Amino acid sequence: MTSMMKAVHVADRGTPAEVMRPLDLPRPQVTPGHVLLRVEAAGINFADVLTVSGEYLTRTKYPYTPGMEFAGVIEALGEGVSGFRVGQRVACLAGTGGLAQFAAVPAATLLPVPESFSAAQAAAFPVSYLTAYHGLKTLGHGQAGEWVLVQAAAGALGTASIQVAKAMGLNVIAMASTDEKLGLARELGADVTLLQDDPERVQKVREAAGGRGVPLVLEVVGGKRFQESLDMAANRGRVIVIGNASREQANLRPVELMKRNLTVTGLWLTSLLTDAEAAAQAMKEVPPLLASGKVVPQVGPVYALADSAQAFQDILDRKTTGKVIIEPWR
Known part of the structure; x- marks a missing residue:
């Protein structure tokens, strides 16, 4: 298997068209406490757009790969990881790294999703x-x-x-x-x-x-x-x-x-994700709503990785509905 992957690289602040570059980057390695995901879909939020331009609540640490929430299939488990299995589809709230074909993320950032969910629905759920x-x-x-x-x-x-x-x-x-x-x-x-x-x-x-x-x-x-x-x-x-x-x-x-x-x-x-009581209550009540079908993630337009900058610009221009999805393997 190749040691490289496709990913979006942002070297400095700017508009999406100016700074978002699809590149070949080294594939990450799994480490203790982490899992390796084959990223199937990334959900894009307005916060992602602001992070690229350096306008979000926290200072953007450049260079980086955007994509705070995404979904994929577990390729490998790092030492000490339990509760998940290779081949399982999960959602992830890692903060960065979603606009890539693979991501190595802390196991603590993973969220289980209903088996009926598509990858796009799983990526549209967390945030x-x-x-x-x-x-x-x-x-x-x-x-x-x-x-x-x-x-x-x-x-x-x-x-x-x-x-x-x-x-x-x-x-x-x-x-x-x-x-x-x-x-x-x-x-x-x-x-x-x-x-x-x-x-x-x-x-x-x-x-x-x-x-x-x-x-x-x-x-x-x-x-x-x-x-x-x-x-x-x-x-x-x-x-x-x-x-x-x-x-x-x-x-x-x-x-x-x-x-x-x-x-x-x-x-x-x-x-709120670091507030143990609030996070536990949310994870107690939200997943059953998803599993019951009472709420269904609304998948909006879907873009290829090479069109990530256009996806970000379309969000800025208010051209989209639902959750914008980028598929790294498309």
Whole structure:
């Protein structure tokens, strides 16, 4: 077997087209506590795009291979690894390394997936569905019968949030940029759908939730739209800040939170994965939802490894729905 593999290499910050280069790189070797995966599919998140450009929450360590979540088949087990077997398909949250034909990753980053899942579905699951769960339940404290506002509803996180919210018994207001995207949100169970640029969007959201506003907002846009999220929230509402798709600075006046008893909470999955109690509860509740078919990862467009830069740019340009997938062997 060859000692080389195809992988995407990023040497420095820049736009996807400027810095993402498919190269032949040495195939990694398995070490104690690690497993060697034959990567079948990588799920791409907005966070991956920001990491390439050096704009994510943590400083990007260049050079590196992008791809924080991926799925594949175990090729080899390192010394001391138990609970997994060669030939088993798993998902992985390693942080980097997914845009390659092989990856050597810590066994602790592996997640079991239903046997019925395709590789693309397995790669579409970890980040979006765990984030949705934590936003709706761990931090959002969503209760059956409450209303929740889901922004960017046709994206990877949005489609996951709609499904998890409905499984929890919540009522969903979904916002997206086109009628086509809103159609997908309705197919997934959204109760009310609104175009994100509707000039009366704030009032319509408040009216849809009984005139009082929504108790729970999953905020992913940021910038000037952050204020709108506060305006849409009910008194004593919870606004969970998960992203900043606008890439603009948001302004917050604490006194406004005081007047309406609002709560604004940030969510970063990386931190929650190190919270033993929260992580254990998520892994207790999310996999059964997947196995039951109540929630199904929404696979979006699929790209070859050589087209990785285009995939990243399409996410930036808001051209995609569901989870963008890159297949290293395609």
